[in-house]
Amino acid sequence: xxxxxxxxxxxxxxxxxxxxxxxxxxxxxxxxxxxxxxxxxxxxxxxxxxxxxxxxxxxxxxxxxxxxxxxxxxxxxxxxxxxxxxxxxxxxxxxxxxxxxxxxxxxxxxxxxxxxxxxxxxxxxxxxxxxxxxxxxxxxxxxxxxxxxxxxxxxxxxxxxxxxxxxxxxxxxxxxxxxxxxxxxxxxxxxxxxxxxxxxxxxxxxxxxxxxxxxxxxxxxxxxxxxxxxxxxxxxxxxxxxxxxxxxxxxxxxxxxxxxxxxxxxxxxxxxxxxxxxxxxxxxxxxxxxxxxxxxxxxxxxxxxxxxxxxxxxxxxxxxxxxxxxxxxxxxxxxxxxxxxxxxxxxxxxxxxxxxxxxxxxxxxxxxxxxxxxxxxxxxxxxxxxxxxxxxxxxxxxxxxxxxxxxxxxxxxxxxxxxxxxxxxxxxxxxxxxxxxxxxxxxxxxxxxxxxxxxxxxxxxxxxxxxxxxxxxxxxxxxxxxxxxxxxxxxxxxxxxxxxxxxxxxxxxxxxxxxxxxxxxxxxxxxxxxxxxxxxxxxxxxxxxxxxxxxxxxxxxxxxxxxxxxxxxxxxxxxxxxxxxxxxxxxxxxxxxxxxxxxxxxxxxxxxxxxxxxxx
RNA sequence: GGGGUGGUAGUUAAGUUGGUUAUAACGCCGGCCUGUCACGCCGGAGGCCGAGGGUUCAAGUCCCUUCCACCCCGCCA
Numbered sequence: 001x002x003x004x005x006x007x008x009x010x011x012x013x014x015x016x017x018x019x020x021x022x023x024x025x026x027x028x029x030x031x032x033x034x035x036x037x038x039x040x041x042x043x044x045x046x047x048x049x050x051x052x053x054x055x056x057x058x059x060x061x062x063x064x065x066x067x068x069x070x071x072x073x074x075x076x077x078x079x080x081x082x083x084x085x086x087x088x089x090x091x092x093x094x095x096x097x098x099x100x101x102x103x104x105x106x107x108x109x110x111x112x113x114x115x116x117x118x119x120x121x122x123x124x125x126x127x128x129x130x131x132x133x134x135x136x137x138x139x140x141x142x143x144x145x146x147x148x149x150x151x152x153x154x155x156x157x158x159x160x161x162x163x164x165x166x167x168x169x170x171x172x173x174x175x176x177x178x179x180x181x182x183x184x185x186x187x188x189x190x191x192x193x194x195x196x197x198x199x200x201x202x203x204x205x206x207x208x209x210x211x212x213x214x215x216x217x218x219x220x221x222x223x224x225x226x227x228x229x230x231x232x233x234x235x236x237x238x239x240x241x242x243x244x245x246x247x248x249x250x251x252x253x254x255x256x257x258x259x260x261x262x263x264x265x266x267x268x269x270x271x272x273x274x275x276x277x278x279x280x281x282x283x284x285x286x287x288x289x290x291x292x293x294x295x296x297x298x299x300x301x302x303x304x305x306x307x308x309x310x311x312x313x314x315x316x317x318x319x320x321x322x323x324x325x326x327x328x329x330x331x332x333x334x335x336x337x338x339x340x341x342x343x344x345x346x347x348x349x350x351x352x353x354x355x356x357x358x359x360x361x362x363x364x365x366x367x368x369x370x371x372x373x374x375x376x377x378x379x380x381x382x383x384x385x386x387x388x389x390x391x392x393x394x395x396x397x398x399x400x401x402x403x404x405x406x407x408x409x410x411x412x413x414x415x416x417x418x419x420x421x422x423x424x425x426x427x428x429x430x431x432x433x434x435x436x437x438x439x440x441x442x443x444x445x446x447x448x449x450x451x452x453x454x455x456x457x458x459x460x461x462x463x464x465x466x467x468x469x470x471x472x473x474x475x476x477x478x479x480x481x482x483x484x485x486x487x488x489x490x491x492x493x494x495x496x497x498x499x500x501x502x503x504x505x506x507x508x509x510x511x512x513x514x515x516x517x518x519x520x521x522x523x524x525x526x527x528x529x530x531x532x533x534x535x536x537x538x539x540x541x542x543x544x545x546x547x548x549x550x551x552x553x554x555x556x557x558x559x560x561x562x563x564x565x566x567x568x569x570x571x572x573x574x575x576x577x578x579x580x581x582x583x584x585x586x587x588x589x590x591x592x593x594x595x596x597x598x599x600x601x602x603x604x605x606x607x608x609x610x611x612x613x614x615x616x
Numbered sequence: 617g618g619g620g621u622g623g624u625a626g627u628u629a630a631g632u633u634g635g636u637u638a639u640a641a642c643g644c645c646g647g648c649c650u651g652u653c654a655c656g657c658c659g660g661a662g663g664c665c666g667a668g669g670g671u672u673c674a675a676g677u678c679c680c681u682u683c684c685a686c687c688c689c690g691c692c693a
Contacts, residue, residue: 054653054654056653056655057655058651058655058656059648059649059650061650061651061652062652063651063652063655065653074653076652078650079650093644094643094644107651110651111653113653115653119653136643136644137626137627137643138626138627139626139627139628139643140627140643144654147627147628148623148627148628148685148686149685150623150684150686151626151685202693203692204691223692223693224693226693248692251692252692253687253688253692254686254687256692374619374689375689376689473693474693476693477693584685584686585685585686585687586684586685590684590685
């Protein structure tokens with residue numbers, strides 16, 4: 001603590017117009033964090049270092065709330081204790097960086113601050129070192145002050161000083177570390193897989209990286225380490241994991257970033273049940289650590305078919321009822337043309353019965369109709385079950401026996417509101433499934449504390465892609481079909497079930513995986529069903545097909561979206577709040593301004609030419 | 617590619633049927649203040665109303681184009 005240490009300001013004052021002379025850190029070391037001091041520490045001499053949260057200048061006395069990542073401690077600059085120090089403290093402003101040496105003392109009677117953990121004490125400054133000044137920040141570093149997201153992202157280093165955001169990243173760190181220790185103990189090996197890899201068909205659009213050494217050729221950034229982890233199983237590693245960045249060049253959402261992190265794992269010689277219990281043990285640990293309690297294992301299970309029927313989605317939110325009910329058969333012969341025509345065209349009719357929903361206004365019904373249109377529905381029919389009869393634009397088309405059948409099918413009570421959508425199955429499920437979620441929130445049916453986990457199982461292996469006019473994988477092309485369904489692969493491919501499973505938390509998919517194909521012949525047949533020719537399969541996946549011929553063990557795995565998991569655990573509604581440096585919806589980093597144009601010489605080296613922007 | 621919400625001072629917002637000098641809060645600057653903690657009091661500065669075009673005697677306000685942020689559909693095995 002050499003008071004003769006030169007001040008930075010002495011050196012720079014002539015060349016750098018700063019608002020205040022700066023000091024060197026010198027030999028000082030931070031002795032306590034800003035959240036630690038308590039009455040028991042009274043009398044200690046401490047050195048605090050941090051940022052000025054707020055300065056309250058009373059003329060004769062200056063208070064500074066000093067903030068570091070852990071918390072806030074009040075520092076008092078009292079001229080009777082250190083006159084020079086008090087004088088310099090007058091120059092302090094928000095976000096200046098300080099080191100303060102001083103003595104811990106109790107605050108006077110009645111002057112404690114119950115809002116701060118350190119609020120019973122304060123540090124009387126003996127010596128102040130101003131380590132850096134700060135421009136006036138574009139927004140205040142407080143959880144309550146909500147700046148717009150573009151300004152927060154541009155000045156992310158200031159945004160990250162806000163305790164809430166910092167805590168989110170601490171939670172993320174904890175999940176990652178806890179995951180590692182859990183898997184390490186169970187004999188899993190963390191293995192890194194390439195980031196520069198090859199583009200594969202199927203799945204998302206790839207990010208491409210040109211190869212300078214191999215001009216005209218491109219690496220792709222991995223959408224997931226899928227094939228590498230399977231190859232590691234062939235290599236006999238038996239238990240692999242990785243917390244790894246994945247890249248998908250698709251449009252963004254609140255829960256989708258172009259680069260995101262997967263907790264990825266794979267095991268040999270296992271079945272579905274081994275995965276379930278492994279993950280249930282892990283989730284329990286994560287939830288206990290971050291939430292203080294955990295849903296009890298074993299978690300609920302639901303088949304894909306059941307989920308689609310009752311929830312209209314493969315990510316059921318089981319925190320509330322309001323289930324979908326199919327009424328196609330009941331209304332097939334009704335006078336209501338919309339229902340009849342939809343059914344004649346191969347569609348279905350489903351209904352939601354909202355208990356006590358008769359009091360929803362016409363405006364709210366109109367809003368719902370607009371809402372279901374987002375998902376392709378043409379409209380939505382409704383019936384209010386009033387005490388004096390059915391109030392509905394369509395009641396007159398429903399014969400008494402149809403009405404009676406609906407009452408039984410939907411367990412209708414007086415006061416209920418019935419909502420119908422008739423269309424192709426996918427549209428009906430999308431529309432009503434999403435409407436159900438919206439109503440759940442709107443009507444307050446959701447317990448905000450609930451953490452409902454459910455395994456969704458028995459997914460179909462394939463689904464028909466009307467645009468591409470071929471089958472595509474529901475999960476991915478390496479997912480094992482259920483063996484007893486294999487014979488359907490050539491005749492009724494959409495009926496083949498896969499050995500895939502998803503884990504859904506409060507209606508959000510947090511993880512998914514499958515038992516993989518480990519026989520070359522099965523893999524070839526699945527590629528064939530996907531319309532991937534033998535030649536293309538050899539070209540794109542030859543290494544996998546070959547590896548499967550060298551003693552591939554039965555294996556399977558699962559991957560979790562770390563960002564989404566932490567988002568849910570932190571109660572956030574966007575994964576941007578759990579990512580240190582996220583991108584905007586246009587996939588731009590507002591802090592670095594990435595992506596940027598490439599230098600002509602870089603392009604020349606890569607043998608690339610940028611064409612004029614396409615005019616759509 | 618499409619639908620929606622928003623863009624006004626450093627920040628967050630208000631701004632009437634188009635009408636004098638565009639408001640407020642916080643922040644910022646100056647002054648006063650020895651117990652504040654969202655300190656207080658007095659004074660002050662600060663604006664290309666996202667950008668471009670148009671209508672009009674007159675545009676923050678109306679019209680067109682465009683950019684940016686956010687939410688959603690498509691897309692994301």
